[in-house]
Amino acid sequence: MINIVQSAKIYVLCPAEIATGGPEALHQLTHHLIKQGFDAYMYYVPNDVPNPVNPQYEIYKAPYTTHLENQEKNVVVMPETFLPPLYQKEFSRMQKVIWWLSVPYYFECLEPWKARISKKKFYGIKSFLSPSKYPPLPTLGRISKMPVYNIRHSFFSESFLKENHVPIAGKISDYMNQSFFDKFKPDTKRENQVLYNPKKNGEFLNQIMDASPDINWVAVENLSPTGVAELMNTSKVYVDFGFHPGKERMPREACIMKCCMIIGKDGSAKYAEDMPIPELYRFEKDQNKIPEIINLIRNCLSNYDEHIKAFEPYQQELAEEETTFKADIAALFLKTQ
Template sequence: MKKIVWWLSVTNYQIIFNEAKENVGHKKFYNIKSYLNPKKYSPLPSIPALKRKKVLNLAHSHFSMDFLKTNKLEIIGKISDYMSDSFYDKIANHVKKEDFVLYNPKKNGEYLERVKALCPNLSWKALINMSPDEVAHWMNKSKLYVDFGYHPGQERMPREAILMSCCVITGSQGSAAYQDDVPLPKGFKFNEAVDSPEAVANQIALTLNKFEDKIHLFSDYKQKILAEKENFNQAVNHVFNKN
């Protein structure tokens, strides 16, 4: 057997690892013991520990590939995922689009709240405490999905929104910083550290008013998502036949 880590989420690994490290770091003489005998006293999956154990690594996104290269971990390839076949049954292209702006409150924070405060008259819909069918219902009837989360990997909801013919606006954290991971058209990706909430609010208003023109800008991204399953199978064959 070979031990392989498939890096679906870089950011969540960092968050959970740091929490675990804090939980054990206060133990008596832990730092000294882990230094003198790292194999015994460093049970946490740190980068050095993964190297010592000669764990192989699979990237999932260009974001994770960059992370693995930066940390000089042994990489055997890149395999992205794809939408479940059952998801496509939920797409309803005949549904009339309305001026709803969708967002996931668990994935957004203060920056989006500032944007929302500038657009009080818009119909904002939080995708929370919903079944997959309910999420699909709102995506099918809405014009826009907004996601200023930290994008630990290639996020599912933005891709679902694209397939259900929503325009998408994101920030530039995590994988969203990589155009190869989140290939949005120009003007639909914002850097929260630089771009003002007013700029986002203006793009939202423009997108809702000119939806029929704007949605065509997402056709290339949509075709890329539709090809994910075929690309997944090819990547699996390439990685494991090669190794």
């Protein structure tokens, strides 16, 4: 629980202009903090971009600021991909929150930090004496000992934090916007086609596709949100053997549009808590399993009306995500006098 006084400001850090799952979650957080009575703002990085709000997120009506009030009562929420505020002077007095929207992207953000440090002599001593000027690498060991609130986004990130002895203050996931649910058209005729995300899949899916030339494989790429919904509305199956750094957006979109799902077990995808689908539809990337996977795909195409029933519990959970999101915020952020 994070105690926040009535006059406090909450700054939610976010990359400027970018439209991906992480930034949308950060806009959702700001939007609902405001609805629950908090004085919350987006703070974009870099903070000198003339128009930092991506048009897709204007619906959240989240105000932004380029000015920070570095006071102990105020709070800064940062994604795990941007941790310099842990040491920067302009945030030094604020309460600090890390929202672990993913796991692997945390390690990716450390790489340029490591590269900078490796080129400087006596950096360890300098960072010990003056961490604001020479910020040390924010390793999990350091984070675990800092006065920081860690929020987990997925069960995958919760398991990761617990394994590394990082204390968890609470949980907040994100949710699929109602506008996407509204794009579902139940009377649309479905084609015998199988969708996949070419940006997230690799060699294993290529082997499956090569072994099933009779199946109509369709890549989901270069489409607007409306285009994605229209394509999914006319398809029967979505296959995804990519790595899931957190709760991925496209599998949730496929479920909402009532596609049968055949999923790998990399990252959050292996956890029923993050993707509650029957284990029948979840596979390890094992070449010996390829014939079984292809047979299941064909069965889903031939018997779609029966298989799609297995995904109704997940569809219901997705429909309730926003309600859960609001409750999780209320449980974690406590307004005090």
